[in-house]
Amino acid sequence: MMIKKIDKNQFKELFDKLKENYNIAAPVLIDKNKKTLVEYHYIDDFDKIDWDEQADSSPKNIIFPQNAPVGNDYKEKQYYDTEQDTLILGVRSCDIEAIKTLDQVFIEDEMYIDKNYKARRDKITLVGLSCPQRNKSCFCDTLGFNPVESNYAPLYIFKDGNEFWIKVKDKKFESVFENLPDGNQDKLEELIEKRINTFTESSFELDIPIPLPEKEMFEADIWEEMSEKCLGCGICTYYCPTCYCFNFIWEGKDGESTKYKNWDSCMFSTYSAHASGHNPRDSKEKRYRNRIMHKFSYHPLNYEGLGCVGCGRCIDRCPVNLDIREALKLTEKYLEEKGGAKSGKD
Amino acid sequence: MLPHKAEVLEIKQETETNLNIKTFKVKFIDNDIRKNFNFKPGQFMMVTVYGLGEAPFGFSSSPTEKDYIEFSVKEVGLVTEALHNLKEGDKIGIRGPFGNGFPLDSTEGKNIIFIGGGIGLAPLRSMINYVLDEKNRDKYQRIQLLNAFRSPEDTLFCDDYQWWENSKDTLVKYTIDEPCEGWSKCVGYPHTLIAEELDYNLPDTRVFTCGPPIMIKFITERLQELGIEPSEIITTLEMRMSCGVGKCGRCNIGHYYVCKDGPVFTLEQLREMPDEY
Numbered sequence: 001m002m003i004k005k006i007d008k009n010q011f012k013e014l015f016d017k018l019k020e021n022y023n024i025a026a027p028v029l030i031d032k033n034k035k036t037l038v039e040y041h042y043i044d045d046f047d048k049i050d051w052d053e054q055a056d057s058s059p060k061n062i063i064f065p066q067n068a069p070v071g072n073d074y075k076e077k078q079y080y081d082t083e084q085d086t087l088i089l090g091v092r093s094c095d096i097e098a099i100k101t102l103d104q105v106f107i108e109d110e111m112y113i114d115k116n117y118k119a120r121r122d123k124i125t126l127v128g129l130s131c132p133q134r135n136k137s138c139f140c141d142t143l144g145f146n147p148v149e150s151n152y153a154p155l156y157i158f159k160d161g162n163e164f165w166i167k168v169k170d171k172k173f174e175s176v177f178e179n180l181p182d183g184n185q186d187k188l189e190e191l192i193e194k195r196i197n198t199f200t201e202s203s204f205e206l207d208i209p210i211p212l213p214e215k216e217m218f219e220a221d222i223w224e225e226m227s228e229k230c231l232g233c234g235i236c237t238y239y240c241p242t243c244y245c246f247n248f249i250w251e252g253k254d255g256e257s258t259k260y261k262n263w264d265s266c267m268f269s270t271y272s273a274h275a276s277g278h279n280p281r282d283s284k285e286k287r288y289r290n291r292i293m294h295k296f297s298y299h300p301l302n303y304e305g306l307g308c309v310g311c312g313r314c315i316d317r318c319p320v321n322l323d324i325r326e327a328l329k330l331t332e333k334y335l336e337e338k339g340g341a342k343s344g345k346d
Numbered sequence: 347m348l349p350h351k352a353e354v355l356e357i358k359q360e361t362e363t364n365l366n367i368k369t370f371k372v373k374f375i376d377n378d379i380r381k382n383f384n385f386k387p388g389q390f391m392m393v394t395v396y397g398l399g400e401a402p403f404g405f406s407s408s409p410t411e412k413d414y415i416e417f418s419v420k421e422v423g424l425v426t427e428a429l430h431n432l433k434e435g436d437k438i439g440i441r442g443p444f445g446n447g448f449p450l451d452s453t454e455g456k457n458i459i460f461i462g463g464g465i466g467l468a469p470l471r472s473m474i475n476y477v478l479d480e481k482n483r484d485k486y487q488r489i490q491l492l493n494a495f496r497s498p499e500d501t502l503f504c505d506d507y508q509w510w511e512n513s514k515d516t517l518v519k520y521t522i523d524e525p526c527e528g529w530s531k532c533v534g535y536p537h538t539l540i541a542e543e544l545d546y547n548l549p550d551t552r553v554f555t556c557g558p559p560i561m562i563k564f565i566t567e568r569l570q571e572l573g574i575e576p577s578e579i580i581t582t583l584e585m586r587m588s589c590g591v592g593k594c595g596r597c598n599i600g601h602y603y604v605c606k607d608g609p610v611f612t613l614e615q616l617r618e619m620p621d622e623y
Contacts, residue, residue: 071348073396073439105593111606112591116347214600218620245595247588248347250397254437257397259348264594272596274586275401275423278559280599280622290598290622298601 002168005183011164014180015046018087022125025062026089027055040088051090051159054135058095058241058311059088063121064102064263066238070116070248072258090129090157094140094311096150098241099126104303105244116261125173128153130192134199137312139325141199142206145309148195160191204325208332211300217293222334226327227288229320234265236314236322237291242307245271266290292327347589349394349439351375354432355414362499366421367465368430369406369503372438373414385409386447387473388582388610392590393417393429394439401425402587402605404469405443406503408476415440418468418502444590445609448473448554448580457487457548461536461565463494463557467502469582470556475506478513490517490544494536494557497522498529519543536561537568552578559623566613576613583609583623599623 006014018024026049027038038055040062091099106117131147140147150156154170165183168174237243247264250257264271267287273279281287299307308324315323356371374380385391385405394400401423407416421430432438450473458477462470477486491510495501501520511518521532521539532539536557540546546569553574555565562581569579585597585604592603600620602608611619 073348073351112593114347114593211601215618215620218600218622244593247594248400250394250399252397254396261347264588264596266595272586274584275426280585286622293600294595294598298598301601 002174002177003183003185003188004166004168004177004180005188006164006166006180008162008164010180012046014177018176019044021085023084023086024089025059025086027051027053029053049090051129052132054092054131054138054311055095056313056316057239058098058313059091059126060095060098060102060241062086062088063099063124064106064117064244066263068116068261070259070261072252073255084123086124087127088124089127091126091153092129092131093145093147093150094131094138094309095241096126096128096152097140097145097305097309098311100152101242101299101303101305101307101309102244104305109303125155126153128156130156130158130195132159132195135312137315137323138310139204139312140310142204143306143308143310146196147199148192158188158191158195165191204329206325206328206332208296208328208335210296210306212293212297212331213335214293214297214301216338217297217331217335218289220331220334222330223285223289226292226330227285227322229322230267230284230288231320232267232269232284232287233319234267235317235319236324237265237267238263239313239317240308241311241313242295242309266294292324292331296328296331347441349392349400349441350379351437352440354434354436354438357432357434360418360502360504366430367418367500367502368421369416369418369468370429370432371407371414371416372440374440375437383415383443385415385443386450387476388448388469389443389445390469390590390605390609391415391417391440391442391444392587393425394441395425395428395432396437396439398428399425400439400441400588402444402584402590404582404609405472406468408472408474408479410476410479410481418465420465441590444605446607448582448610450476453477453552454485455487455550457489457545457551459490459492459544459546459551459553461492461494461540461553461555461557463536463555463561464496464500465502466555466557466561467493468556470554471503471506473554474510478510478516483514487550488515488517488545488548489513490519492519492521492536492539492544494521494561495523497524498526517544535564537564540565540568541572546572546574552580554580556582570613576617579613580610581613581616583611585609585623 025040025042028041028048029050038050038053039057040059106114128150156167158165165188168177245264246261249260272281295307352372352374358369360367390402390404392400403417406418419426419429460470525533583604587597587605588594590605592606597604
């Protein structure tokens with residue numbers, strides 16, 4: 001592993017050098033109808049990067065676009081050859097963990113590999129960013145993730161004032177960084193230690209078995225109360241960095257039509273509705289139950305790890321202030337009253 | 347995720363006007379794909395109407411038919427309506443096969459009962475024609491069919507009845523919901539007829555059933571009353587699907603995806619799963 005320590009101007013030079021070989025995306029502050037948002041966008045200018053705020057939307061939007069062509073019916077054009085090498089700068093632990101989840105689902109499952117996702121993903125390098133402080137709604141540490149460091153990104157940045165420490169974990173990138181000044185490993189460890197200590201007060205305490213016991217929690221009588229306020233707008237799933245449900249649609253006439261993969265949402269009533277009119281999830285409590293259970297029971301039963309990374313975006317975005325932390329606390333209370341449950345794997 | 351092009355060879359109007367069901371006979375245009383396309387009864391495919399959308403359909407022909415595949419479609423939504431408007435010679439897209447299929451191997455040596463209701467007979471027909479095929483017939487014991495329809499106008503696969511009835515050691519029964527002039531076969535819902543019309547108590551019997559959810563519910567209850575083990579009661583489920591490979595999310599029952607872990611489940615498995623289908 002290589003450790004480098006550079007100042008802002010040196011990073012700016014590095015950025016311009018990287019630009020020659022990569023598309024670079026990073027969190028930038030944008031003004032949408034006088035409402036400021038931090039979002040991941042492709043940028044040319046280093047000074048535009050917002051290092052301080054958690055991005056309102058996650059880099060999922062780049063890795064798994066909301067709407068992307070899969071192919072068409074008139075020639076053998078495959079869309080997965082068209083992507084450029086890309087660096088996504090400044091990805092925090094929660095979003096790195098979320099990308100790990102997407103990778104599990106779309107490229108690490110031997111049953112089926114999504115070629116379009118893989119082609120895009122293979123050309124994307126994550127440059128992690130140590131989280132500077134807790135946001136008002138996030139709780140990654142409660143779920144067992146480390147906000148200060150993550151091993152899943154091959155490059156990782158620790159920003160300390162105007163200084164940037166870069167951990168180069170993948171040898172492939174060493175040549176890019178070799179001429180930059182070295183950083184002292186002990187000093188970096190000190191910095192990491194200090195930062196971890198700012199996260200010692202956990203956002204909230206939670207004691208639930210993972211995976212949640214499938215049938216027992218499915219049958220629990222808590223979902224109606226929990227979802228009473230829900231409008232079914234689906235914004236939680238659109239901002240969620242791990243939500244990956246999608247729908248295929250065809251556009252164009254026969255002979256010149258294109259197939260698209262679009263995001264879908266389990267919070268929409270049409271999501272599971274049959275053409276006959278029958279709908280296995282015909283009420284909002286059933287849909288809300290499915291969302292929570294998918295993240296904390298079904299996904300952990302099918303894959304390693306959770307389907308939620310604690311980024312808190314669904315909490316910030318919900319128009320009626322539904323809070324996934326409250327849902328988890330209610331779950332904890334329910335299981336406690338039932339005398340402590342075993343996890344779904346036991 | 348892109349379908350292979352297939353040509354519609356033949357469209358058969360199965361039912362009269364009240365319940366619009368058609369059976370499509372199709373073949374892949376590419377010879378290599380045609381040769382390499384192997385499926386099991388009980389599996390399904392995603393059928394694309396180019397420019398409009400795709401939907402899942404079970405195979406209704408047997409894989410022993412090498413020259414074509416068939417599927418049967420009841421007109422209920424956009425894709426099915428567009429399929430019904432197709433003409434012979436038109437092109438569609440097909441992806442698959444998907445899903446687990448019926449357990450053919452573990453059924454060898456057993457007595458088999460098939461109970462199909464309406465379009466639910468379509469996926470069963472794939473297996474019926476497979477086990478009655480002369481190459482396979484000796485692997486299975488007595489084969490009994492109870493085919494249930496709303497009315498004589500709603501009967502499906504009529505061209506098969508004669509060879510089903512004439513097959514070795516086979517019993518075929520037909521029923522409709524209400525008495526009807528000119529109908530001399532059984533009348534009544536299928537669960538009320540199992541005990542009197544079928545030899546349900548032969549040893550080592552396995553039952554395959556498919557139909558409307560309410561029918562499946564009554565059939566499975568009745569079969570258990572008659573002493574058939576939940577592990578020997580097998581059904582196949584329908585769900586809205588988009589991908590067919592357990593990724594798009596919508597067809598889940600708990601952590602199972604009907605498209606890849608199903609669509610065929612035993613009653614024993616369904617009892618362990620959340621009740622959401």
